[in-house]
Amino acid sequence: MVSQAQQEPALPHSSSIAKRAAAASMDASPAPPLLLRAPTPSIDLPAAKQDRADAASKAAAVFDLRREPKIPAPFVWPHDDARPTSAAELGVPVVDVGVLRNGDRAGLHRAAAQVAAACATHGFFQVCGHGVDAALARAALDGASDFFRLPLAEKQRARRVPGTVSGYTSAHADRFASKLPWKETLSFGFHDGAASPVVVDYFAGTLGQDFEPMGRVYQRYCEEMKALSLTIMELLELSLGVERGYYREFFEDSRSIMRCNYYPPCPEPERTLGTGPHCDPTALTILLQDDVGGLEVLVDGEWRPVRPVPGAMVINIGDTFMALSNGRYKSCLHRAVVNRRQERRSLAFFLCPREDRVVRPPASGAVGAAPRRYPDFTWADLMRFTQRHYRADTRTLDAFTRWLSHGPAQEAAAAPCST
Ligand SMILES: C=C1C[C@]23C[C@H]1CC[C@H]2[C@]1(C)CCC[C@@](C)(C(=O)O)[C@H]1[C@@H]3C(=O)O
Ligand SMILES: O=C(O)CCC(=O)C(=O)O
Numbered sequence: 001m002v003s004q005a006q007q008e009p010a011l012p013h014s015s016s017i018a019k020r021a022a023a024a025s026m027d028a029s030p031a032p033p034l035l036l037r038a039p040t041p042s043i044d045l046p047a048a049k050q051d052r053a054d055a056a057s058k059a060a061a062v063f064d065l066r067r068e069p070k071i072p073a074p075f076v077w078p079h080d081d082a083r084p085t086s087a088a089e090l091g092v093p094v095v096d097v098g099v100l101r102n103g104d105r106a107g108l109h110r111a112a113a114q115v116a117a118a119c120a121t122h123g124f125f126q127v128c129g130h131g132v133d134a135a136l137a138r139a140a141l142d143g144a145s146d147f148f149r150l151p152l153a154e155k156q157r158a159r160r161v162p163g164t165v166s167g168y169t170s171a172h173a174d175r176f177a178s179k180l181p182w183k184e185t186l187s188f189g190f191h192d193g194a195a196s197p198v199v200v201d202y203f204a205g206t207l208g209q210d211f212e213p214m215g216r217v218y219q220r221y222c223e224e225m226k227a228l229s230l231t232i233m234e235l236l237e238l239s240l241g242v243e244r245g246y247y248r249e250f251f252e253d254s255r256s257i258m259r260c261n262y263y264p265p266c267p268e269p270e271r272t273l274g275t276g277p278h279c280d281p282t283a284l285t286i287l288l289q290d291d292v293g294g295l296e297v298l299v300d301g302e303w304r305p306v307r308p309v310p311g312a313m314v315i316n317i318g319d320t321f322m323a324l325s326n327g328r329y330k331s332c333l334h335r336a337v338v339n340r341r342q343e344r345r346s347l348a349f350f351l352c353p354r355e356d357r358v359v360r361p362p363a364s365g366a367v368g369a370a371p372r373r374y375p376d377f378t379w380a381d382l383m384r385f386t387q388r389h390y391r392a393d394t395r396t397l398d399a400f401t402r403w404l405s406h407g408p409a410q411e412a413a414a415a416p417c418s419t
């Protein structure tokens with residue numbers, strides 16, 4: 001988390017975009033643009049029923065049947081998903097990953113023990129000593145504010161390509177008809193070793209040369225996220241007793257997803273969600289959140305907040321790493337709630353293996369000694385499953401495992417895709 005107090009970024013900050021964003025945000029309502037077009041719905045009761053309804057208004061007041069809904073129905077989530085937040089924050093350890101570089105052996109064992117305890121239970125920990133430049137982190141968060149404050153027409157120049165994760169979406173309204181998340185997102189791929197910087201190319205190629213400075217900020221940010229991911233893989237190897245280098249080498253040629261989340265203030269936050277309950281299908285998530293708060297993890301049936309810690313980043317295990325650890329480390333349910341007063345931003349770096357790498361736990365050590373929990377699979381198959389067949393939720397990996405036995409073959413047998 002980067003606190004407001006930190007110094008201004010000493011990085012390229014495109015003033016022209018900031019100016020356009022400022023101009024646009026003067027009149028934009030604090031809501032996903034999809035809402036700008038949706039009239040506020042009202043509950044129209046025919047006159048005859050109105051009397052009965054008025055007579056029952058006391059009962060209705062209990063159930064709020066007559067409350068004027070402030071958010072469109074597609075954004076209303078089932079009560080069970082939108083259950084109230086627990087008053088008890090989740091005690092997530094803040095692990096100093098600097099010990100992997102400074103020769104502090106006692107610190108290294110302490111960090112490995114903290115990670116093992118957290119990942120074997122709720123799958124979340126925070127990291128400090130990560131070496132990510134605070135000005136770069138701030139510039140990445142500020143860039144998200146600048147982008148999402150642009151006019152909708154400009155953001156839609158980057159609209160998501162169907163069947164992929166890349167691009168801009170408002171509430172995923174292009175994909176889903178209900179349980180719409182109260183957020184806008186901008187996602188793009190990252191891998192290093194390309195002839196030219198892929199993130200710079202994405203911003204300039206999709207949004208125009210004006211966006212090249214913003215692309216440079218996210219290019220540098222993603223490079224730092226990749227380096228931090230590999231450091232964390234070393235710590236996961238140590239904590240699991242897995243041979244050194246097994247996970248780090250597995251992700252050396254990773255092809256990851258960067259996602260900027262923007263959660264506008266909401267008039268009825270208790271009825272909707274910024275991001276619904278899910279486990280990340282990816283391997284590892286590095287989340288930089290601002291100081292507003294909203295990330296919650298389901299532990300023992302309660303939604304427990306993960307408090308933003310200044311300068312720290314939230315790490316969580318995803319389904320793919322749960323399979324790589326043969327189920328020893330847990331990919332757990334989490335969600336993001338919204339609030340009435342403040343917009344919230346979070347940047348999620350989703351570490352993913354190269355698409356064709358076979359996700360298989362090490363055969364040796366304690367991880368390899370236990371019976372296999374999941375079949376071999378590739379990230380390409382799991383990614384395709386979440387983008388074309390299944391909305392990632394609370395049971396993604398189980399549903400995917402079942403799909404594996406017939407899904408890919410059925411897809412291949414289906415009519416050839418139109419060009
Ligand atoms: C592979 C991915 C799919 C999602 C983005 C990454 C990792 C997290 C996934 C997601 C956030 C889980 C909740 C549902 C989802 C649809 C969302 O709310 O954005 C998921 C992402 C997606 O499919 O775009
Ligand atoms: O914004 C957050 O705090 C969490 C978002 C998240 O879980 C996700 O995008 O996968």
Ligand SMILES: [Fe+2]
Pocket residue numbers: 278279280285334
């Ligand atoms: Fe997530």
